[in-house]
Amino acid sequence: xxxxxxxxxxxxxxxxxxxxxxxIQLKSKGQYALVPDDFxxxxxxxxxxxxxxxxxxxxxxxxxxxxxxxFASPVSGTVSAVVRGERRKVLCVKVDADAQQEQVDFGKxxxxxxxxxxxxxxxxxxxxxxxxxxxxxxxxxxxxxxxKAIFVSALRDKPLAADFQFEAKDxxxxxxxxxxxLSKIAKTHVGLGIQPDFQAxxxxxxxxxxxxxxxxxxxxPAGNVGVQVNHVAPVNKGEVVWTIGDxxxxxxxxxxxxxGKVDLRRRVALCGSEVKSPAxxxxxxxxxxxxxxxxxxxxxxxxxIINGNVLTGxxxxxxxxxxxxxxxxxxxxxGDHADEVLGWILPRFSQFSVSxxxxxxxxxxxxxxxxxxxxxxxxxMIMSGEYDKVLPMDIYGEYLIKAIIAGDIDRQEALGIxxxxxxxxxxxxxxxxSKLELQRIVREGLNILRKENA
Numbered sequence: 469x470x471x472x473x474x475x476x477x478x479x480x481x482x483x484x485x486x487x488x489x490x491x492i493q494l495k496s497k498g499q500y501a502l503v504p505d506d507f508x509x510x511x512x513x514x515x516x517x518x519x520x521x522x523x524x525x526x527x528x529x530x531x532x533x534x535x536x537x538x539f540a541s542p543v544s545g546t547v548s549a550v551v552r553g554e555r556r557k558v559l560c561v562k563v564d565a566d567a568q569q570e571q572v573d574f575g576k577x578x579x580x581x582x583x584x585x586x587x588x589x590x591x592x593x594x595x596x597x598x599x600x601x602x603x604x605x606x607x608x609x610x611x612x613x614x615x616k617a618i619f620v621s622a623l624r625d626k627p628l629a630a631d632f633q634f635e636a637k638d639x640x641x642x643x644x645x646x647x648x649x650l651s652k653i654a655k656t657h658v659g660l661g662i663q664p665d666f667q668a669x670x671x672x673x674x675x676x677x678x679x680x681x682x683x684x685x686x687x688x689p690a691g692n693v694g695v696q697v698n699h700v701a702p703v704n705k706g707e708v709v710w711t712i713g714d715x716x717x718x719x720x721x722x723x724x725x726x727x728g729k730v731d732l733r734r735r736v737a738l739c740g741s742e743v744k745s746p747a748x749x750x751x752x753x754x755x756x757x758x759x760x761x762x763x764x765x766x767x768x769x770x771x772x773i774i775n776g777n778v779l780t781g782x783x784x785x786x787x788x789x790x791x792x793x794x795x796x797x798x799x800x801x802x803g804d805h806a807d808e809v810l811g812w813i814l815p816r817f818s819q820f821s822v823s824x825x826x827x828x829x830x831x832x833x834x835x836x837x838x839x840x841x842x843x844x845x846x847x848x849m850i851m852s853g854e855y856d857k858v859l860p861m862d863i864y865g866e867y868l869i870k871a872i873i874a875g876d877i878d879r880q881e882a883l884g885i886x887x888x889x890x891x892x893x894x895x896x897x898x899x900x901x902s903k904l905e906l907q908r909i910v911r912e913g914l915n916i917l918r919k920e921n922a
Contacts, residue, residue, distance in 0.1 A: 470660070470667075473699050475686025477860035479822065479895050481627040483778065484835045485800075487737035487746040489634050498565035499789075500543050500754040501551075502528050504558050506792035507539065507598050508911075509607025509918070512558045520547045525572030525730035527595050528561045534610040540595025542732040542752040544570040560789065563754075576728040579645060584614075584653040591721065594730050599717045599792065600710050603694065603703045605918045606889030606911075615654045615710040617701055620647065622715040623661040623684055623691035626777045626894075630737035630795040632715050633666040634748065640666075642722030644673040649721055651678040654710070659684055659696040686860065694892045698861040703887050713891070714793040736790065738764060740778075740799040741837035742771045754789050757797060761786045770802035772840040779894035780907070803839030822857075822899045846903045849873075855896040863887065865896055869906060872913035877920060880913060890914075 504512040512529040515538075516522060522545065527538035545565040553559045574594050579587070588611050591597035602609035609615075622643075624632050636643055650656045656679040660667060667681075675681070682700060684690040693713035703709055712718060716734045723731040732753040739746045742765045749760060757773075765771060774781040776794040790797070819826050820836045855865035863884040871879035890907035897906040 470681035470683050472683045472685060475684060475690050475695070475699075475860040477857060478687030478689055479858045479899070480625070480687045481820065481838075481898070482833055482835045483627045483800075484741040484837045485739050485743050485746050485798075486628050487630065487739045487748055487796075489631065490747050491735075492738075492745075492747045492749050494749055494751075494759050496565070496751075496755055496759055498543075498545070498567075499548075499562065499756040500541075500545070500565060500752065501560040501562045501756075501789040502539060502541065502754045503560045503789065503791065504529065504539075507531075507608040508601070509605065510537075510539075510598060512539075514550050514558055514561060516547045516550070516561065518547055518549055521545070522547060522563065523570045523572045525574065525594060528563070529558065531598065531608070531610070534612065536592050537598045537608070537610060538592065538595040539598050540730050540732070542730075542754050571729045574724065574728050574730070577725050579649045579652065579725050582649070582652055587649045587652045590649075590724065594724050596717075596720050596724065596730060596732075599714070599720065600712055603697060603709050603711055603889065604886035605914045606694070606711075606891075607914075607918070609708075609710050613708050615708045618650050618654050618656045618710045618712070619659065619693050619697050619700070620650070620656065620679075620712045620715060620718055621659040621691055621693040621696055622666075622718075623659055623663075624715075624795065625661065625688040625691040626779050627688070628737065628739040628796060628798060629691075629777055630735065630739075630748070632795075633663050635716065635735035635795075636666065636719065639719055639722075640669040640673055642719050642726055643715070644670055644675050644678070644722070645725050646718035646720070646722035647675055648678045649725055650710075650712075650718070655680070657682060657696070657700055659691070659693070661685075661691065689858075689892065689895055690860070692889075692892055694887065694889045695860055698863075698887055702862070702884075705881060705886055707886075714795065716795065717793075734790075734795065736794065737796045738799075739796055740765075740774075742766065742799040742801060751790050753792050757784065757788045757790060758786050760797060761799070765799050770804045772800050772802045774798040774800070778838075779898065780891045801837065801839035803841035806839065806841065842903055844903050846905075847901075849902045849904065852901065854899050854901060855893070858895040858899055859892065861887065861892065865893065869893075869904070869909060872909055875916075877917060880917065885913060885917060
């Protein structure tokens, strides 16, 4: 029987442009790029050079600190460029795909006969181990320290989030195989939402034998893996848990063991109020976005294209590539040409407000077309309890942010910085009256702490 955990804190933001459960077909131009910045905490060492031929599953780069952690090419083809930025930082490795795809065959494996180390070795060899993250520090993990537990969130509840139940349809066996493999390494917890059909399918395949199921009933950010860790088994100093907040990674792992090949295909929601026909499309990690976005929105005015969801995704362009952990490509108005006569004095029935400053709260479950404006400049931090209302974790969010800004490491540790990741503060950043970049602040604090404890 699954544990049911009810959460009251949080905030569901209803936005226009949610993807319909229908698939659209696209023909790719064959241009792909793997971006090291998609893997937090990884310093890449490139293994290929321009003109090299690679197969799908061959390593393009490794983590310089842990060279055994490779990152596989999503396709077979010719390396067209290793793009570098300032101080020769590797921005991406581009591959032009072959017309006829070739894949490295790592061999099918019976997970039931493997131990934890054999599973880790298989993931390292295939170049998908780096897709697993860890707490503390919320970075791509390494195989040198085994975790006390592994947490997987199969609940996506951010605004306009892609439906994992729709993505995993007919792939439940791969999901359960992936969970079985992870359970060989450490005790595994799977966080789910109220998804009776998906639960029934994976239970039919015996997932209860390999993992503890936890049903999270509450508003966003109940799907954040950090929130789930906080409610099931909080992380203390000196402990490590591995986390998979992107459940498609479990499908990558399951496909590897069931087929013996690296398959980085994922179902992506093309969504947002600016998209003409929001729908789903099957893409590979690193696939070009130009084909997907060519005629999908009105380019006559400014739009913000986001690689991921509206709360935690990164701005990109039509020339960008699908992020390693992105399940949505979101297009919303930029707001740079918005002209509001009388500004905040108007009742603003079309604007969303958490504090009920606008009359729109009288309209119930109205869906909003919000733009990318911050609507105000950064100002002094107001200790108003705003963060606590949307942060369902046993930490004092405002005090933790103040400790990070002040650089007080002892205070940060006492206030639970080892338990958090930047995405846990995404909603707090959305409601923050001070307009602080909370996710950036938390990331910088975690990076400093990681260096101090290295």
